[in-house]
Amino acid sequence: QQPVQSPQAVILREGEDAVINCSSSKALYSVHWYRQKHGEAPVFLMILLKGGEQKGHEKISASFNEKKQQSSLYLTASQLSYSGTYFCGTHTTDSWGKFQFGAGTQVVVTP
Amino acid sequence: DSGVTQTPKHLITATGQRVTLRCSPRSGDLSVYWYQQSLDQGLQFLIQYYNGEERAKGNILERFSAQQFPDLHSELNLSSLELGDSALYFCASSVHPSGANVLTFGAGSRLTVL
Numbered sequence: 001q002q003p004v005q006s007p008q009a010v011i012l013r014e015g016e017d018a019v020i021n022c023s024s025s026k027a028l029y030s031v032h033w034y035r036q037k038h039g040e041a042p043v044f045l046m047i048l049l050k051g052g053e054q055k056g057h058e059k060i061s062a063s064f065n066e067k068k069q070q071s072s073l074y075l076t077a078s079q080l081s082y083s084g085t086y087f088c089g090t091h092t093t094d095s096w097g098k099f100q101f102g103a104g105t106q107v108v109v110t111p
Numbered sequence: 112d113s114g115v116t117q118t119p120k121h122l123i124t125a126t127g128q129r130v131t132l133r134c135s136p137r138s139g140d141l142s143v144y145w146y147q148q149s150l151d152q153g154l155q156f157l158i159q160y161y162n163g164e165e166r167a168k169g170n171i172l173e174r175f176s177a178q179q180f181p182d183l184h185s186e187l188n189l190s191s192l193e194l195g196d197s198a199l200y201f202c203a204s205s206v207h208p209s210g211a212n213v214l215t216f217g218a219g220s221r222l223t224v225l
Binding site (some may be wrong): 004005030031032034040041043044047049087089091095096097098099100101102103104 | 113142144146152153154159161166167168169203208209210211213215216217218219223224
């Protein structure tokens with residue numbers, strides 16, 4: 001089952017913050033975050049495994065709440081280069097190999 | 112260059128036809144995933160192979176089939192094509208499909224069905 005992402009889209013001014021949420025109805029083994037620029041391939045940002053760890057990539061960080069089967073991606077002090085569509089991808093504990101993505105969150109950062 | 116090679120990059124064909132998309136995974140990766148992305152839509156999981164064997168299936172139509180060969184390259188076959196099959200088809204590879212391994216995506220094959 002596909003994870004559910006929210007919001008669908010967000011518009012930011014440079015320097016503003018945003019949070020993108022990803023939730024699953026099934027127990028998660030891992031959550032991955034990818035960013036896709038228009039017409040390009042998705043690019044890996046970070047991976048979070050069971051254990052509730054938090055990771056960071058420049059000013060982009062993420063958390064994983066194993067109990068709630070939720071992950072959040074935090075865009076801090078956004079830059080123009082952060083524009084793109086962000087996808088969370090999940091592996092559930094009962095579906096080995098079935099790596100599904102959410103519908104995506106379109107992020108537009110304006111000057 | 113991600114190391115995942117997809118061919119062809121662009122393909123235009125007519126309804127009812129059959130096409131084959133090819134993917135060579137990154138060196139050392141044993142697992143291949145196929146995804147379909149329709150215009151401005153999300154990534155729909157189609158199928159996954161590990162070391163030549165099918166390991167997971169998603170919403171793949173019966174008109175579509177895939178395989179992974181001994182040299183680990185994979186092919187996605189699309190037959191009896193319909194207008195709605197027009198999409199960007201991505202292949203991704205990972206070392207192992209355990210969920211702890213990162214997926215590396217190819218540049219995609221854009222299919223247009225007229």
